[in-house]
Structure formats: C-alpha cells, structure tokens
Amino acid sequence: MRATAPVFQDDQSGSWHVFRYDDVQRVLSEHATFSSRMGGDNPSGTGQLFASSLITTDPPRHRQLRSLVTQAFTPKAVDALAPRIAGLTDELMAEIAGKGSADLIRDLAYPLPVIVISELMGIPSEDRERFKHWSDVIVSQTRILPASETQDSTTSEMVEYFLALIDQRRSRPGTDLISSLLAAEIDGQKLTVPELLGFCALLLVAGNETTTNLIGNAVLCLAESPGTLERLLSEPALVPQALEEVLRFRSPVQSMYRVAVADTVVGDQLIPAGAPIVAWIGSANRDGQQFQRAAEFDVDRNPNRHLAFGHGIHFCLGAPLARLEARIALEALLSRLPGLSVASGAQLERMDSSIVYGLKELPVT
Numbered sequence: 001m002r003a004t005a006p007v008f009q010d011d012q013s014g015s016w017h018v019f020r021y022d023d024v025q026r027v028l029s030e031h032a033t034f035s036s037r038m039g040g041d042n043p044s045g046t047g048q049l050f051a052s053s054l055i056t057t058d059p060p061r062h063r064q065l066r067s068l069v070t071q072a073f074t075p076k077a078v079d080a081l082a083p084r085i086a087g088l089t090d091e092l093m094a095e096i097a098g099k100g101s102a103d104l105i106r107d108l109a110y111p112l113p114v115i116v117i118s119e120l121m122g123i124p125s126e127d128r129e130r131f132k133h134w135s136d137v138i139v140s141q142t143r144i145l146p147a148s149e150t151q152d153s154t155t156s157e158m159v160e161y162f163l164a165l166i167d168q169r170r171s172r173p174g175t176d177l178i179s180s181l182l183a184a185e186i187d188g189q190k191l192t193v194p195e196l197l198g199f200c201a202l203l204l205v206a207g208n209e210t211t212t213n214l215i216g217n218a219v220l221c222l223a224e225s226p227g228t229l230e231r232l233l234s235e236p237a238l239v240p241q242a243l244e245e246v247l248r249f250r251s252p253v254q255s256m257y258r259v260a261v262a263d264t265v266v267g268d269q270l271i272p273a274g275a276p277i278v279a280w281i282g283s284a285n286r287d288g289q290q291f292q293r294a295a296e297f298d299v300d301r302n303p304n305r306h307l308a309f310g311h312g313i314h315f316c317l318g319a320p321l322a323r324l325e326a327r328i329a330l331e332a333l334l335s336r337l338p339g340l341s342v343a344s345g346a347q348l349e350r351m352d353s354s355i356v357y358g359l360k361e362l363p364v365t
C-alpha cells in the first residue's frame with residue numbers, strides 16, 4: 001500500500017487509511033487538523049467508555065487530563081517500580097522453571113503487566129483474573145473506527161466494577177492512582193464519573209495487552225532471527241536497543257484513528273472534514289523511505305525512530321513503564337532460560353484484533 005496507494009479510501013466504510021511514515025507521523029501529531037475525539041451513540045458501548053478518556057480528547061481538555069497522571073508515569077517514578085517488577089518477574093520465572101515448558105504469554109507476558117498496573121491502580125489481587133477477560137474482549141471489539149463499536153455485557157460488567165471501586169476509594173482513599181484521580185481538581189473542578197471511568201478503562205487496556213504483546217513479540221523476533229539470542233546473551237546491554245527494534249518490527253499497536261477537522265490534503269488526496277482516518281503505525285515502521293533494510297529485524301539499528309508509541313501530544317504515557325517491564329522480563333528470560341526456543345510444531349495464532357498485534361499463545365521449551 002505504501003508504494004501503490006499510500007493514502008487510500010475504503011469505499012465501503014468511507015474511512016481513509018494512511019500508510020507512509022511521514023503521513024502517519026503527521027496524522028498522529030497534527031492534533032488541530034486530525035482530532036482524536038471519538039463518539040459512540042451507544043451509551044454503554046465500548047466507544048462511549050473511552051469517549052471521555054485521555055486518548056480520545058483534544059486540547060485543551062487533553063492537556064489538563066494528562067497533567068493529572070504524568071507524575072505517576074515519569075521515568076523517575078517508573079524506575080522506582082523496578083525492584084517490585086524484578087521481584088514479580090522472579091516469582092513468575094520460578095514457576096515456569098518448575099514446569100519445564102511454558103506458554104510465555106500465559107505464564108509471564110500477560111500476568112506481569114496486569115499485576116503491575118493493578119497494583120498502581122489499587123485493584124485487589126483476587127480481581128485480576130477478570131481483567132484478562134475484560135481487556136481481551138475490549139481489544140477484540142474495539143475496531144479502528146468508532147462506528148463499529150458495540151455494546152456488550154463485558155463493558156457493563158467492567159463499568160459496574162469500576163463504579164464500585166471508585167465509590168469505595170471515595171470513602172476510603174488509599175495511595176493508589178484511582179484515589180489520586182478522585183482527589184485531583186482542574187480549575188477547582190473534580191473529574192466527572194465518565195472521565196474517571198475513561199481513565200480506568202484506558203489504563204486497563206493500554207497497560208495490559210500492549211506490554212504483553214511487546215514481551216511475546218520480542219521472544220518471537222529472537223526465535224526467528226538466527227544468532228540474535230546468542231548475541232544478547234553475550235551482550236545483555238543490547239536488550240533495550242533490541243526491544244526498540246521489536247517495537248518497530250512487530251509493533252504491538254498497529255493503528256490509531258483520527259477524524260479530519262477540516263478538508264485536508266494528505267499525500268495527493270483530499271480528505272474531507274469529518275472523515276475518519278486510520279494511521280497505520282505498523283506500516284510506517286516498515287517504511288523503506290525511513291528505515292534502511294526496513295523488512296529486516298536488526299538489533300543494531302540505532303537510531304530507531306519508530307512510531308510504536310505514537311507521536312506528539314498523545315505519545316504513550318506508559319512508554320517508560322512498558323520499556324522497563326519488557327527489559328526486566330527479557331533479561332530474566334535470557335538469564336534463566338538461555339536455551340529458550342519456541343516449541344517445535346507450535347501453531348502460532350495471532351490475536352483477533354485490527355489494532356493490537358500479538359500472539360494468543362507462545363509455547364516455549
């Protein structure tokens with residue numbers, strides 16, 4: 001598509017799709033021209049749930065909402081979580097070692113980020129299992145275009161759960177993120193309940209599936225790229241750089257959507273005001289105009305200006321946390337399972353989502 005139809009309209013849905021690095025970067029970052037606002041007519045559909053969240057808000061509200069949570073996700077604040085993340089990783093790895101073989105998604109890549117984000121949000125540990133189900137359903141239902149959002153019992157279940165948790169924290173505040181959001185004020189005004197719910201739902205989905213897939217995709221890239229595992233074993237300092245290449249080569253978030261605010265020319269196409277646009281991050285990250293040997297996985301790639309965490313004012317808030325969790329997980333895998341390989345004959349099936357790129361299971365030996 002980058003070569004033949006870099007800016008393309010899908011006649012059926014009327015939506016526009018952009019594939020080249022420069023165009024994707026522009027659509028993601030020119031927020032005055034490409035709005036992140038997302039509607040949803042259904043009052044209990046997934047679109048509605050995210051309609052008041054950071055990721056679907058434009059300035060000035062976006063800046064105000066983001067300022068409430070930036071402190072919790074600065075590199076310094078996140079670094080302070082490193083010992084806890086390392087401890088959790090050790091526990092999960094010890095269980096894997098006891099089994100001899102494992103499904104890396106189920107046994108490490110999924111539980112690690114869920115536990116970390118649950119602890120940050122003050123979610124009781126016995127409720128974590130329900131998160132997996134909710135975030136799986138939401139990821140598979142949240143299509144790239146708002147028009148296709150659907151209502152389902154999962155959304156209502158999750159909303160009920162968070163409403164109860166918010167009530168509980170209102171009466172008994174703790175040191176968690178939900179309690180600090182409840183206490184926060186913007187110009188003397190508290191956050192609305194839809195905004196609080198938007199934060200909870202966004203952190204649940206954004207903080208879980210994406211990091212799970214970064215860890216899973218990293219193992220897959222190592223398995224497919226001869227010599228890389230050995231290289232990282234002998235040079236562990238290369239792990240962060242290797243993870244940046246995984247983010248580029250197998251981007252956990254493949255696409256983000258925007259809406260054109262005014263008639264706008266992208267490439268040689270006129271996109272009319274109001275048109276939905278899908279910016280294909282996964283395609284931008286393989287654009288040969290931006291990356292030499294773009295189709296190759298190369299741990300030596302540096303600099304690596306991938307767009308896996310987005311670009312501009314909506315740049316991923318959780319990027320430092322995702323990078324830290326993935327680094328600790330990969331380092332633990334290398335030191336505890338140096339002979340790591342994907343189980344022979346394993347059928348690797350992709351998750352059912354047009355936004356998130358990752359595997360359902362990853363059996364390793």
Ligand code: HEM
Nearest residue numbers: 054055206207210211214252308309310314316317318322
């Ligand atoms: C935004 C990717 C992990 C929280 C984004 C965006 C991308 C992204 C592409 C930009 C959305 C846009 O432009 O509309 C990823 C990837 C991750 C990851 C690939 C893991 C490898 C996390 C984690 C958290 C998180 C761990 C939180 C704990 C957020 C939030 C936003 C966001 C809150 C919205 C920021 C805003 O609108 O200002 N992420 N993310 N993400 N991410 Fe992440």
